[in-house]
Amino acid sequence: MSIDNTTVAQNFSDRHVVIVGAGITGLAAAHQLLQQPHPPRVTIVEAADRIGGIIQASPFAGLDLVDESADAFLTRTPAAMKLCAAVGLDHHLTSPATNHAYIWNNNMHAIPTGTVLGVPGSHKAIWNTQLLTKSGKLRASVEPFLPRAIGRSTDSLGAAIRSRCGNQVLERLVDPLVGSIYATDTDNFSVQGMPQVAELLAQPTSLMRAARNSMQKRTSGGPVFATPITSMSAFTRAVRDRIVEDGGRVILSSPVRSIEPQGRSYVVHLETESLPADAVVLASPARHTAALVKQLSSETSTQLQQFEHASVIMIALTISRSQWPQHLTGSGYLVPKPVQTGVTAVSFGSNKWAHWKTASDEMILRVSLGRDGAPMHHLDDKALLEVALRDLRLHLGFDAAPTNMRFTRWIESFPQYRPGHEYRVETLDKQLHASAPGVVLAGASYRGIGIPACINDGQRAASRALSELHS
Secondary structure (H helix, E strand, C coil): CCCCCHHHHCCHHHCEEEEECCEHHHHHHHHHHHCCCCCCEEEEECCCCCCECCCCEEEECCEEEEECCCCCEECCCCHHHHHHHHCCCCCCEECCCCCCCEEECCCEEECCCCEECCEECCHHHHHCCCCCCHHHHHHHHCHHHCCCCCCCCCCEHHHHHHHHHCHHHHHHHHHHHHHHHHCCCHHHCEHHHCHHHHHHHHCCCCHHHHHHHHHHHCCCCCCCEEEECCCCHHHHHHHHHHHHHCCCEEECCCCEEEEEEECCEEEEEECCCEEEECEEEECCCHHHHHHHCCCCCHHHHHHHHCCEEEEEEEEEEEECHHHCCCCCCCCEEECCHHHCCCEEEEEEHHHHCCCCCCCCCCEEEEEEECECCECCCCCCHHHHHHHHHHHHHHHHCCCCCCCEEEEEEEEEEEEECCCCHHHHHHHHHHHHHHHCCCEEECCCCCCCCCHHHHHHHHHHHHHHHHHHHHC
8 A cells, every 4th residue: 555645755765664573464564565656664573583473384295395384375355365466476376176174073074065154144054964963953043033133242253153043053163163263262252353254243134144145245256265386485485585675674583672762763672783663563473562562551561461372283194095085085174172182173185285295195184283272282292193193083984104294383373362352452552552653563463363364464554654654
């Protein structure tokens, strides 16, 4: 977003924006700033020795790169697709080879068609699935006849869905989808944290009709997910490369020690140098950011310390194709919370991605363990593998004999949007702006989990920083 005001014809080359965090949010913010007609100087500082944040890939099972976290992004929210095009990746994207998946509830069940994130859009969607019992189907079927106000006065996603559709729709359909994506407990998760469901609940109709209308509005062209064929880390690398080409600076292995106010500007202190800044974008997780704003707003710092994040373990495995049940042709499965014993989701990577083909044609699985309220990162690799293999035996019906294994621990990496989250973030923004104008919060901890949401928020933060430079 460029600034049109004629007074902004001034050259901002003598102004400096420091971005803390080289995840996709910080990278998107830097890219946005550098696309302005008269861009400021931009420096990204990152505590880790690599860019990407939770986006990471590494060699596995003879393949050059296999993702260790998100392996794709949603295309229906255009931010990621547009950024890919801006950095020259739009012709290097691929999409899943299969578009169906399962929910395991004492057996494998296809995710019902005619649903939006598990919310049924018709009575047919309810009665055609075996995931719900007869009583569960009857309860869900009365949703269109309930008073419209039911479920719309709460900011608990779980409470809203339970009150409108019943326990089974929440526990066997909505929670596996939302809970597994966000590693969350939907009963303690804000409705606003899931914008698609929040939009359905905001409609002046039944939830079922709102879901049906949403599906009818969807464009039929194009896949739902996309990814660079050389892994998601190619995306962050391409954005970083464009930032450097455009004159931006990226400093790795440099945690921020403090941010010191200096008149109307700031000094960002690193271990090795201090950077004067006219604006600062804090694209780091809330708890890390808390220490950085202490000198700027002690109240904001205290509140940021209270934000919660869940931990997830991702285990990549390979097994012989001869072991694989031929009827499981989908992209993976999710496990409802009431029947979880460790594993929350499993991606059938070799089914999902045609380019994940090993030399020995083994099957790649990516197994997720741990969520909000059920941490597992304290277990060592041996114990985690035992849990994973036990659950795979239960879910898939055979004893998997893995030939390759990779363990990735994402400690406190999944933000948890508690009920009231949106109001808390608005309050924090106002507090910080009042005490430290030009310092902007951005990223998954605040305004949307998922790659497109983080890109959107990085770009919003860049626009806010630019407006501060102009003021």
